[in-house]
Amino acid sequence: MRNREIEDRLRRAVAQSVPDVLEGILSGCEQKGKVIPMQTRNRKVNRWIAIASAAAAVLVLMVGGLYGWRQYSLYYAVDSIIGLDVNPGIELKVSETERILETRAINDDAVGILDNMELKGTTLDVAVNAIIGSMLKNGYLGDLSNSILVTVENQDEARGQELQQRLVNEIQGILSSNALEGSILSQTLQEDAELQALSETYGISMGKASLIQSILQQDTLHTVEDLVGLTIHELNLLSSSNGVQLSGITASGVPSDDAYIGEDRALQAALTHAGLTSEQIQLRKIKLDWDDGRAEYEVEFIAGTTKYDYDIDAFSGQVISFDHEAQHVQATPYATPAPTSTAAASQTAAPQTASPTPMTAATKAPAATQAPAASNLIGEEKAKEIALAHAGVAANSATFTKVKLDWDDGRQKYDIAFYSGMYEYELEIDAQTGAVREYDWDAIDDDDRHHVQSTPKPTATPAANSQDIGRDRAQQIALGHAGVSASQVTGLKVERDRDDGRQVYDVEFDVGRTEYSYEIDAASGNILQWEKDVDD
Amino acid sequence: MLYSICLTSQIEYRTHRDMRQLEEVLAAIAHGDKEALQHLYQSTRTAVYGFALSILKNRHDAEDILQEVYIRIFHSSDSYRPEGKPMAWIFAITRNLALMRLREGRRYGELPEEAWAQIPAKDSGLSTEDRMVLDAAMQGLTDEERQIVMLHALTGMKHREIAEVMELALPTVLSKYHRAIKKMRHMLTEGL
Numbered sequence: 155m156r157n158r159e160i161e162d163r164l165r166r167a168v169a170q171s172v173p174d175v176l177e178g179i180l181s182g183c184e185q186k187g188k189v190i191p192m193q194t195r196n197r198k199v200n201r202w203i204a205i206a207s208a209a210a211a212v213l214v215l216m217v218g219g220l221y222g223w224r225q226y227s228l229y230y231a232v233d234s235i236i237g238l239d240v241n242p243g244i245e246l247k248v249s250e251t252e253r254i255l256e257t258r259a260i261n262d263d264a265v266g267i268l269d270n271m272e273l274k275g276t277t278l279d280v281a282v283n284a285i286i287g288s289m290l291k292n293g294y295l296g297d298l299s300n301s302i303l304v305t306v307e308n309q310d311e312a313r314g315q316e317l318q319q320r321l322v323n324e325i326q327g328i329l330s331s332n333a334l335e336g337s338i339l340s341q342t343l344q345e346d347a348e349l350q351a352l353s354e355t356y357g358i359s360m361g362k363a364s365l366i367q368s369i370l371q372q373d374t375l376h377t378v379e380d381l382v383g384l385t386i387h388e389l390n391l392l393s394s395s396n397g398v399q400l401s402g403i404t405a406s407g408v409p410s411d412d413a414y415i416g417e418d419r420a421l422q423a424a425l426t427h428a429g430l431t432s433e434q435i436q437l438r439k440i441k442l443d444w445d446d447g448r449a450e451y452e453v454e455f456i457a458g459t460t461k462y463d464y465d466i467d468a469f470s471g472q473v474i475s476f477d478h479e480a481q482h483v484q485a486t487p488y489a490t491p492a493p494t495s496t497a498a499a500s501q502t503a504a505p506q507t508a509s510p511t512p513m514t515a516a517t518k519a520p521a522a523t524q525a526p527a528a529s530n531l532i533g534e535e536k537a538k539e540i541a542l543a544h545a546g547v548a549a550n551s552a553t554f555t556k557v558k559l560d561w562d563d564g565r566q567k568y569d570i571a572f573y574s575g576m577y578e579y580e581l582e583i584d585a586q587t588g589a590v591r592e593y594d595w596d597a598i599d600d601d602d603r604h605h606v607q608s609t610p611k612p613t614a615t616p617a618a619n620s621q622d623i624g625r626d627r628a629q630q631i632a633l634g635h636a637g638v639s640a641s642q643v644t645g646l647k648v649e650r651d652r653d654d655g656r657q658v659y660d661v662e663f664d665v666g667r668t669e670y671s672y673e674i675d676a677a678s679g680n681i682l683q684w685e686k687d688v689d690d
Numbered sequence: 691m692l693y694s695i696c697l698t699s700q701i702e703y704r705t706h707r708d709m710r711q712l713e714e715v716l717a718a719i720a721h722g723d724k725e726a727l728q729h730l731y732q733s734t735r736t737a738v739y740g741f742a743l744s745i746l747k748n749r750h751d752a753e754d755i756l757q758e759v760y761i762r763i764f765h766s767s768d769s770y771r772p773e774g775k776p777m778a779w780i781f782a783i784t785r786n787l788a789l790m791r792l793r794e795g796r797r798y799g800e801l802p803e804e805a806w807a808q809i810p811a812k813d814s815g816l817s818t819e820d821r822m823v824l825d826a827a828m829q830g831l832t833d834e835e836r837q838i839v840m841l842h843a844l845t846g847m848k849h850r851e852i853a854e855v856m857e858l859a860l861p862t863v864l865s866k867y868h869r870a871i872k873k874m875r876h877m878l879t880e881g882l
Contacts, residue, residue, distance in 0.1 A: 157871050160823055160878070161843035167824035168740040168844060170816050171749070175757040176731055180724060182761035347707055354774050685868070 156645075156669065232256075234317060236278065237305035237361035238285055240294045241385040242267045245359060252278040260359045267292065279324060286328045295334065298413040301387035304340040305361025314342035322406065337390055337407035339365065339400070348657070356382045362389075368400045369393050371621060383447050395442040414442065414468040420451035423471045424464035428478070430457055442468060450474055479561075531559070531585045537568035541581045544590050547574045551637040559585060567591060574637075623679045625650070628659035631679055632672040636686075638665050650676065658682060712776040720768035731760050734777070737844045738784050744840035745788040747828055755791055759784050777845065781855045826877040827870075835870035838863055 233250040237243065243260030244267065254273045259265045267288045273281045286302075289295045295302065304321050308314030322340045329336035343349065343364055352363040356378065366381045369389065373396055381389060390409040393400055415423075417440050425432060438461075439454040449468035454461070465474040532540075534557050542549055556571035566585035573579065582592040623631075625648045633640060640646065643663040651660050657676035662669070673683040712733075718726035738759050743752040762783055770779055816824070827836055834856070841852045853863040 160871060160874055161839075163820045163823035164827055164839070164843040165736075165740075167816055167820040168743070168840070169736045170820070171824070172736050172739040173749075173753045173756070175735075175753060175760075176728065178757045179727070179731060179760040179764075182757065183724060183727065183764040345707055345710070350710070350774065685864075 156664075233308065234314065235307040235360075236282075236317075236321065237303070237307070237359045238282070239303040239305070239359055239362050239365075239386045240289055240299075240301070241387075242289060242294055243359045243362060244268065244285055246273070246278070246281060248278050254278065254281050257281070260357070260362075263294065267294070278321075282321065282324055283328060286325055290329075290332050290334070295329070295336070297334065298410060299385065299387040300329075300334060300407070300410045301337045301339065301385075301390040303361050303365055303386045304338060305359065305364065306340075306342045307344070307360060308342065309344060311342060311344060314344075318342045318404075322404075326406070335407055335410075337387075337405070337409040339386070339390060339403050339405050341365075341403045352378065358382055362386065365389055365400070365403065368403055369398055371401060372398045374621070380444065384444055388444060388449070391442055392444060411442070414449060415451075415466075415471045417442075417451065419471055420466040420468070421453055421455075423466050423473060424453040424455070424462065424476070427464065427473050427476065428457070428462055430462075435462075448474075531566065532568075532583075532588045534559075534568065536588065537570060537583045537585070538572075540583055540588050540590065541568075541570045541572070541579070544581060544593060545574075545579045545595065547572075547579070551575065552579075553634050553637075573635075622657065622676050623659075623674075625659065627679060628661055628672075628674045628676070631674055631681065632661035632663070632670070632684075635672065635681060635684065636663075636665065636670050643670075656682075709774055709776055713770075713772045713774070716763075716767045716770050716776055717772070719764055720770070724764075727760060727764050730763065734780060737777075737841075738780065740840045740844040741781055741784050741837065742788045744827070744836040745785065745833070746791060747833075747836075751788075751791055755784065755788050758787050762787065777847075778851070778855055781841070785855070822878060823874065826874045830873055830877045831870050832866075834858070835866050835873070838867045839870045839874070842867060 231249065232247045232255060234248045236246040236248055238246070239260075241261070242263035244264045245258040245260060246254055247256040247258075249255055254276050257268055257271075257273050259268050267285060271284055271288070273284065276284075286295070289302075302325060304318065304325065306314045306318045306321065308317065318340050322338050325338060326336060341361065341364060343360060346360075346364075349360050349363045349367065352358075352367065353360045356363070358366075362382075365386070366378060366389065369381065369392065370376065370378065373393070381392075384392065387409060390405075391411060392398075394409055395411075421432070421437070421440055425435070435455040435457045437453075437455045439452060441452055443450055443452050445465070451464075451466045451468055453464040453466060456462070459480060461479045463477045463479070465476070466472070467474050538554065538557060539549075542552055552572045552574045554570070554572040556569055558569045560567055560569050562582070568583045568585055570581045570583060571579065577595050579595045580592070581590055581594075583589070584591055629640070629646070629648050633643065643665050646663040647661070649660045651658050651673075659672075659674045659676055661672040661674060664670070668686060671685045672681060674680065675682055712730070715726045715730050719730065735756060739752055739756045742755040742759070743749060746752050746755065759780070763780065766783075770776065827839060831839065837856060838849075838852055841847055841855065842849070847855070849863045849867060850860055852858075852867075853860045856863065858866075
């Protein structure tokens with residue numbers, strides 16, 4: 155009997171044996187505020203009387219309550235939830251008459267903003283004025299940080315949008331009167347379980363969760379974790395610097411980058427460090443990004459046959475990290491990202507020529523002259539073969555998580571990682587000789603044959619480029635991990651689900667008397683959790 | 691209110707929409723709305739009863755606790771803080787009341803351990819197979835195993851959420867759950 159069948163039967167059995175105690179509950183609730191001791195053993199004596207009185211009570215409540223209910227809805231029921239996010243995140247629950255029913259501070263900064271403000275009962279425009287005024291006064295909004303996100307949650311979309319527009323106008327007016335050109339992002343949201351989960355998981359507002367989700371729809375290089383710690387202004391800058399078109403979000407004004415050194419100075423800092431001039435390079439990328447909450451410019455350019463990557467501190471102009479990498483004739487997809495067509499052409503034409511650029515002593519990568527011809531390399535397949543043989547693992551039971559050609563101490567090597575059964579293996583294989591240079595293995599966390607990972611570990615797929623790997627890929631990952639083919643399994647089931655704000659695929663199948671179940675991240679293909687149960 | 695349209699339907703414990711709606715229901719109950727209480731009862735009683743039963747192993751006591759839980763909710767729903775986890779709150783009340791009942795029972799030296807077996811099969815309409823599964827859960831599992839399996843089966847809650855409700859570590863919940871299912875499978879194939 156499968157787990158699910160056992161649970162289904164259990165659920166049915168309880169559902170059919172649960173007694174009906176509603177009458178006892180209703181009579182027990184007669185006096186609010188006072189718990190009435192239960193006369194459980196005598197309940198049946200008064201059964202019909204209790205049913206009749208309970209039914210009568212419900213009827214009276216239903217008929218007599220209609221007028222009262224409308225009045226209640228108008229003045230006390232939550233009609234809209236307004237989110238104001240800068241870094242302080244504030245949520246206002248508002249009645250249909252636009253009175254504040256409740257204010258909520260989403261984060262510590264907001265606690266300071268709302269401190270000593272008694273907004274309950276005031277009108278929405280008064281509350282918004284007070285909050286924006288306090289944000290200006292406390293320096294959360296100013297010339298260096300001029301972004302604000304306005305979110306209206308209302309089940310009536312038209313009403314929500316109308317309110318959104320009014321709030322944007324109102325806030326623009328307040329900022330203008332303080333001589334500030336604001337950049338206002340605004341949106342109207344309806345019920346959305348995914349967003350709700352995201353906001354709960356990370357302790358952020360629904361509005362910010364929606365903004366992050368919107369950015370991640372186009373920006374596959376970042377994860378939710380990368381973005382939750384950023385302020386609205388930083389998110390606004392990140393999306394504008396990366397050319398992200400925010401769907402469902404209306405943007406007005408330009409986010410100020412006055413707090414940072416700017417792209418030109420960032421490029422200059424990188425060029426100075428590399429000992430190059432702007433005439434000698436072909437610029438491939440320059441953009442503002444955040445790494446561990448630190449703002450940095452990512453600068454990438456090519457000079458001759460060398461690719462330069464720099465991370466420049468966006469405040470100070472200091473070089474945070476850099477990498478100079480020689481380009482090769484037959485660069486594998488793992489070795490470097492595909493170069494632009496012009497750059498590729500020049501590298502192909504003269505792969506062995508020395509870099510025309512002076513390399514500094516601190517350069518991590520060797521100069522192009524050191525690069526061996528690609529034909530000298532053993533190749534990925536051979537490297538994988540060597541790795542498996544060294545670990546004593548059969549090819550059909552291994553799932554590779556990394557095969558990457560890289561440089562180390564002037565030599566090329568393959569970094570290889572895979573797992574098999576309950577073990578993870580990592581090896582470094584000399585790319586020319588095939589010698590194993592480093593070998594390490596570790597047991598995957600095991601608890602009674604159930605594998606649970608607190609943080610996602612990589613699986614066979616490299617970071618996915620799309621938001622969803624698809625059912626087939628999820629199935630493939632699970633089968634690959636279990637080391638079986640589709641033809642060997644029965645009862646295969648792939649379902650898309652949501653867990654902790656994350657889209658996942660639940661994959662289940664049987665191999666003989668063994669049940670497998672997997673939870674796979676729908677965006678990255680990472681195996682989040684898997685279980686194997688032998689029916690013995 | 692939204693809840694009036696699904697007065698008798700069972701809720702999906704894992705959908706945020708339903709959890710939000712339950713929070714609205716709790717807010718209405720805090721204003722003394724008995725219709726809302728009735729809705730809450732109809733949509734959650736199986737899970738509450740099952741959980742109480744898994745702690746008490748006695749259907750009479752579970753029945754009392756079932757009643758007591760909703761009365762308690764009616765009187766204290768204004769203390770519920772909407773954080774998206776209304777069911778965790780309700781299960782915490784259930785657990786506390788059931789444990790209190792257990793302590794009282796021990797103090798007065800009552801409770802025949804297998805009171806569960808007294809369930810009148812003819813009244814319940816249970817199929818033999820379903821009844822066997824319930825019996826296996828009631829008789830063959832440790833207290834924690836039974837509570838975990840019951841919450842998982844009745845609510846579809848994730849092991850992580852069950853760990854929160856039961857105040858246990860996730861790996862503990864996972865291993866106990868699987869051990870419990872295995873035991874039940876064994877009992878059902880080999881006989882109780």
